[in-house]
Amino acid sequence: MSLLEIKNLVVEFQTASGPFRAVDGVSLKVDEGEVLAIVGESGSGKSVSMLAAMGLLPWTAKVTADTLTFNGRDMQAMSDSDRRKIIGKDIAMIFQEPVASLNPCFTVGFQIEEVLRVHTDLGRRARRDRAIELFQSVGIPNPQERLGHFPHQMSGGQCQRVMIATALACNPKLLIADEPTTALDVTIQKQILDLLMKLQAEHGMGLIIITHDMGVVAETADRVIVQYKGRQIEEADVLSLFSAPKSVYTRALLSALPENATGGRLPTITEKLTDAEIFAGAVR
Amino acid sequence: MLRFIFGRLAVLIPTFIGVSIIAFSFIRLLPGDPVMLMSGERVMSPERHAELMHQLGLDRPIYVQYLDYLAGLVTGDFGSSIVTKRPVLEDFLNLFPATLELSLCAILVAVCLGIPAGVLAAVKRGTWLDQSIMGAALVGYSMPIFWWGLLLIIFFSGYLGWTPVSGRISLLYFFPSVTGFMLIDSLISGQAGAFKSALTYLILPTVVLATIPLAVIARQTRSAMLEVLGEDYVRTARAKGLSPLRVVGIHALRNAMIPVITTIGLQVGVLLAGAILTETIFSWPGIGKWMVDSVFKRDYAVVQGGLMLIAAVIMIVNLVVDLLYGLVNPRIRR
Numbered sequence: 001m002s003l004l005e006i007k008n009l010v011v012e013f014q015t016a017s018g019p020f021r022a023v024d025g026v027s028l029k030v031d032e033g034e035v036l037a038i039v040g041e042s043g044s045g046k047s048v049s050m051l052a053a054m055g056l057l058p059w060t061a062k063v064t065a066d067t068l069t070f071n072g073r074d075m076q077a078m079s080d081s082d083r084r085k086i087i088g089k090d091i092a093m094i095f096q097e098p099v100a101s102l103n104p105c106f107t108v109g110f111q112i113e114e115v116l117r118v119h120t121d122l123g124r125r126a127r128r129d130r131a132i133e134l135f136q137s138v139g140i141p142n143p144q145e146r147l148g149h150f151p152h153q154m155s156g157g158q159c160q161r162v163m164i165a166t167a168l169a170c171n172p173k174l175l176i177a178d179e180p181t182t183a184l185d186v187t188i189q190k191q192i193l194d195l196l197m198k199l200q201a202e203h204g205m206g207l208i209i210i211t212h213d214m215g216v217v218a219e220t221a222d223r224v225i226v227q228y229k230g231r232q233i234e235e236a237d238v239l240s241l242f243s244a245p246k247s248v249y250t251r252a253l254l255s256a257l258p259e260n261a262t263g264g265r266l267p268t269i270t271e272k273l274t275d276a277e278i279f280a281g282a283v284r
Numbered sequence: 285m286l287r288f289i290f291g292r293l294a295v296l297i298p299t300f301i302g303v304s305i306i307a308f309s310f311i312r313l314l315p316g317d318p319v320m321l322m323s324g325e326r327v328m329s330p331e332r333h334a335e336l337m338h339q340l341g342l343d344r345p346i347y348v349q350y351l352d353y354l355a356g357l358v359t360g361d362f363g364s365s366i367v368t369k370r371p372v373l374e375d376f377l378n379l380f381p382a383t384l385e386l387s388l389c390a391i392l393v394a395v396c397l398g399i400p401a402g403v404l405a406a407v408k409r410g411t412w413l414d415q416s417i418m419g420a421a422l423v424g425y426s427m428p429i430f431w432w433g434l435l436l437i438i439f440f441s442g443y444l445g446w447t448p449v450s451g452r453i454s455l456l457y458f459f460p461s462v463t464g465f466m467l468i469d470s471l472i473s474g475q476a477g478a479f480k481s482a483l484t485y486l487i488l489p490t491v492v493l494a495t496i497p498l499a500v501i502a503r504q505t506r507s508a509m510l511e512v513l514g515e516d517y518v519r520t521a522r523a524k525g526l527s528p529l530r531v532v533g534i535h536a537l538r539n540a541m542i543p544v545i546t547t548i549g550l551q552v553g554v555l556l557a558g559a560i561l562t563e564t565i566f567s568w569p570g571i572g573k574w575m576v577d578s579v580f581k582r583d584y585a586v587v588q589g590g591l592m593l594i595a596a597v598i599m600i601v602n603l604v605v606d607l608l609y610g611l612v613n614p615r616i617r618r
Contacts, residue, residue: 056522081527088525095523100516104615105538115524150614166524 002029003174003206004053004091007067011045011052011230014060022061023049024230030174030206035197037209037221037238039253041269045230046210050176054091055083071173089119092167096179098159102151108162109147115169134165138195157188161195168199174206181216193219214257218242226250229275233282249278288610292603299599300592304357307591308350311584317342318366318582340366342584353588362589367581372589376571380593381464382452383563383570387555389486390493395548398498399537402505402544406513407532417502424499429558433492433565440488447488450567454481489566493558497551504547508540515539542613549605553598 011023023045030036038046052063053075068075070086078086095101103111109131116127128147135143138161151159160180167175177196181189197220200207209220217224217238224241226234226249234247245251252269254260261267319336320328337343341352356363362372405417441449448454452466459473467486470478512518513536521535560572567573571590578586610616 054523056519084525084527086525088523093523095516095520097516101520103517103521103535103539105613106535114526118524118526118530152615163520 001072002069003032003034003071004028004030004208005067005069006049006053006065009049009052009063009065009068011048011057012062014062019062022230023052026225026227026230026232028225028232028235030208032173032206033200033204035200035207035209035220035222037211037217037224038227039211039214039217039224040227041212043229044227046212046227047178048230049227050093050178050208050210054087054093054176055080056087056093085119088115089170090172091174091176092170092172093176093178094160094163094167094180097183098156098163099151099154099183101163102159104151107148107150108154108159109149112147112162112166112169115166119170130169131165134169135162137168137199138162138165139191140165156184157192160184160188160192164192164195164199168203171203172205174208175200176208176210178210179212180209182211182213196220214254226253228278231279231282233278247278247282248273249282289603289607292606296599296603300595301354303595304354304588304592305350307588307595308353309346311579311582311587312346314579314582316582318584321580321582322367357592362592363585365578365583365586367578367583367586372586373593375574375586376590376593378464379569379571379574381461382466382568383556383559383572385465385467386486386489386493386562386568386570387552387559389490390555390558391497391548391551393490393494394497394501394551397494398501399505399544401498401502403509403532403537403540405502405506406509409510414506418506421499421502424495425503427495429492429496429561430565432495433488433562436488436492437565446484448485452482452485452569453478454485457481489562489568492565493555493562496558497548497555500551500554501544501547505540505544508543509536512536512540538612542609545605545608545612549602552601556594556598 006029007027009023009026010021012019012021026045026049028036028038038049040046048057048061051057052061053068055063055075057063065076070091073086075083075086102108109128112131112134113127116122116130120127122130131147132143135146140146140158140161146154146158151162154162164180175196180196181192184192193216196207196209207220209216211217221238223235223237225232226241226247228249233249234241234245236246241250242254245254249269252267252272256267256269258266317337318340319333319342322336323333334343341349344352353363360373362376364371365375368375401417401421405414408414437449440447453470457470457473457475457478459469459475459478462469462472466482467479470482509532513532515536517539518531518536521531526535556572559570560576562568563570563572564576571594575587575590575594577583578590
């Protein structure tokens with residue numbers, strides 16, 4: 001049984017100019033201990049499909065799927081309060097902008113202990129000890145002192161570590177990382193990725209990394225899903241994706257990487273391919 | 285923190301001087317003078333008029349009068365009423381509790397109803413509930429306060445007979461003033477029914493005075509909440525599996541309160557201005573009515589002294605708001 005299984009996920013937003021389909025027929029599976037990367041350009045529906053799976057989209061979104069199960073439980077049939085018992089505990093998510101993702105009005109200690117208060121029956125003392133332990137595990141120095149700090153007193157990298165610690169607080173079975181390194185400096189990006197991979201291996205949890213950075217994919221993923229304009233273009237294990245991409249879009253995407261550049265000007269995807277060609281070449 | 289407070293207090297001095305110039309000169313720009321108005325319908329000879337003006341010191345050059353007044357202010361002397369001869373400060377302190385009681389009740393009503401209404405409208409954005417709340421707020425904000433007061437009196441006092449028309453408490457009750465707050469004094473007096481009576485007298489003026497601040501606070505809360513609800517940290521809070529009540533009531537509201545507190549502070553000035561009209565409509569014996577009466581009598585000392593004291597109250601409230609602001613928003617704490 002897969003940890004997370006999604007079949008034919010469709011997300012539509014109600015807009016002033018009629019319904020807009022942001023995700024169109026995405027299917028995926030993640031097992032325990034597996035790292036799945038979802039890769040695509042901006043607007044390819046990577047984040048939206050994961051937010052939909054967690055039930056975090058605003059009311060303007062209409063989510064339908066043939067199957068949407070976590071650990072064998074049907075997420076669509078679940079009541080909101082039952083879903084909230086899973087979210088934050090068994091499925092956790094970290095986001096792109098670590099500083100903006102933390103509440104500026106509360107100390108980071110409050111924000112990490114809050115998860116423990118809602119999902120566990122640990123006492124005040126035990127929650128604090130656990131928070132210190134979590135801060136240590138994600139490499140935040142002086143955890144006791146740091147718990148009393150506000151997000152604006154910390155750097156972006158430190159805030160992302162706080163977010164990761166918060167996500168791991170209840171030992172989740174699945175962690176979804178939505179562009180976890182995009183907003184960070186290059187040196188910090190490497191540290192955060194290494195940290196994520198280390199924690200994933202230690203906890204044996206499933207990990208979904210949403211990214212537009214092929215470098216991140218190559219370094220982390222077991223399996224890759226390529227999305228374009230809300231549709232799934234290709235799914236493959238990481239080695240075959242880089243060595244023998246099947247779809248024209250993936251090939252174009254890889255040839256647009258700066259490190260693969262041959263001429264003076266970097267090729268772009270849209271000047272080579274039309275949407276129809278991309279969708280026709282999709283390999284599922 | 286202390287440095288911050290002293291810094292703010294230092295700014296108050298030039299502001300206070302500015303207010304004194306405005307208060308001193310504006311009342312003198314009105315045609316007529318206190319002596320002429322005191323004589324009423326009787327004809328006064330120019331000699332007698334000049335003599336009385338001289339007695340009051342009003343025949344001296346205006347800058348001399350101003351400097352004389354300023355010298356008094358420095359020693360805490362706000363002058364005496366030209367009409368009643370009583371010290372302005374004493375009258376102010378006697379009357380201010382009535383205004384304060386009314387204003388506090390009004391701001392309490394405005395905050396306790398306005399913030400939940402704004403939060404509800406933001407959470408239910410675009411629904412009939414949101415539109416009704418915002419529609420009601422717009423009506424409340426646009427309504428002339430004196431007209432609204434009269435409507436309420438006609439309906440609740442005249443037609444239904446539920447509430448009294450004017451005053452602070454029924455004439456059946458009498459007790460010494462301890463705090464100056466009728467609600468508290470009536471409780472202390474222990475007289476049966478006194479508290480209820482004071483409360484019924486307070487309801488309509490409170491509703492009238494609370495209307496505009498209530499509408500402003502509701503609208504400000506809604507727009508602040510809408511902005512905050514779209515923030516990344518609200519999504520994080522929901523991703524933690526927190527209940528909607530916790531997400532909205534703790535994570536979002538705490539951030540949305542930052543602009544709302546500023547608005548509440550600004551409303552205190554509006555409230556004191558509104559108190560002048562409200563007190564006049566309901567014959568509420570507070571500083572608003574006292575000031576209006578003094579303007580009609582050209583009681584220079586009372587008008588300028590009253591204005592200075594009201595300005596002082598508003599400045600203190602603004603200082604308190606700034607301090608509260610730091611409490612709610614850790615980013616500006618020093």
